[in-house]
Amino acid sequence: MPEHRIDTLFPLANDEVALAAGNLFMDSFHAAGNGSYDRSSTFAWGTGVFGLALAAGTLAASAASNASRRNQAAADAQLAWRPLFGGTLFVTNGGFYIQTMQGLFPWSWEAIDLMQVVGFNMIILQAQSTSGPITWRLTSEWAELVFVLWALRRHPSHPQLRDGTWLPENWLPWATEQGYRAHLDRPQLSA
Structure with a gap:
């Protein structure tokens, strides 16, 4: 347990x-989306040369608009990583908290x-939320800390924890240059 601790504006559990x-x-x-879109059928007509040009122009514009909507609907129907929210991450020994403008959301390691x-x-994490299963991609300068604390608590035989591939490239030389003299070798955990 480190001596330096972060102050929070929200209460933590007694041992947290x-x-x-x-x-x-x-x-x-x-x-x-689900691939559906609203088809536009705008049409204007008239008589004479001007009327024919107006009809042709509205048909062309309507076709272009429908093609754009169809392409966007097809793209929206694809599974992809999409921005969900931003905020502040607080990492604790018992889990982590996400603070956004919508509120404070606690996540225990067990969840x-x-x-x-x-x-x-x-x-990347998968969990059960109050609204069902989620698959999230978390980006933060503390992502590796979140992983290590979760793995040590929930899955000590996790392959990335055992072989050290969770460590960012060149992190060990960097930590050594910073003066960290603690045991910096990759963890050798038994399965």
């Missing part, structure tokens, strides 16, 4: 300690079923 805080960006893996480091400062 805030370890870090920083910005957070959350993406959700979902489709933005999260799966976690994986997928890039520098980026993890």
Whole structure:
């Protein structure tokens, strides 16, 4: 347990300690739509040369508008990472809190079923929320800390924890240069 602790504006459990805080960006893996769109059938008509030109122009504009809506609906129907929200992440020894303009959302380590480091400062997690299962991609300077604390508590035999691939590239030399003399080798945890 570190000596330095983060102050919070919200209460923690009696044995809970805030370890870090920083910005957070959350993406959700979902489709933005179901592929449907409203087809436009605008048509104007008239008589003479002007009327024929007006009719042709409205048909062309309507077709272009429908093609654009159809393409957007097809793109929205694809599963993809889509921005969900931003806020502040507070990491504690018991889980993490997400603070947004909509409120404060606590997550205990026990509520999260799966976690994986997928890039520098980026993890994917799956959990059961009050509205059903979620798959989120969390981006924060504290993402690796979230992963390690979760894995140590919930899944000590996690492959990324055992082989050390959760560590950002060149982190060990950087930490050594910063003067961290503690045991910096990759963790050797038994399965």
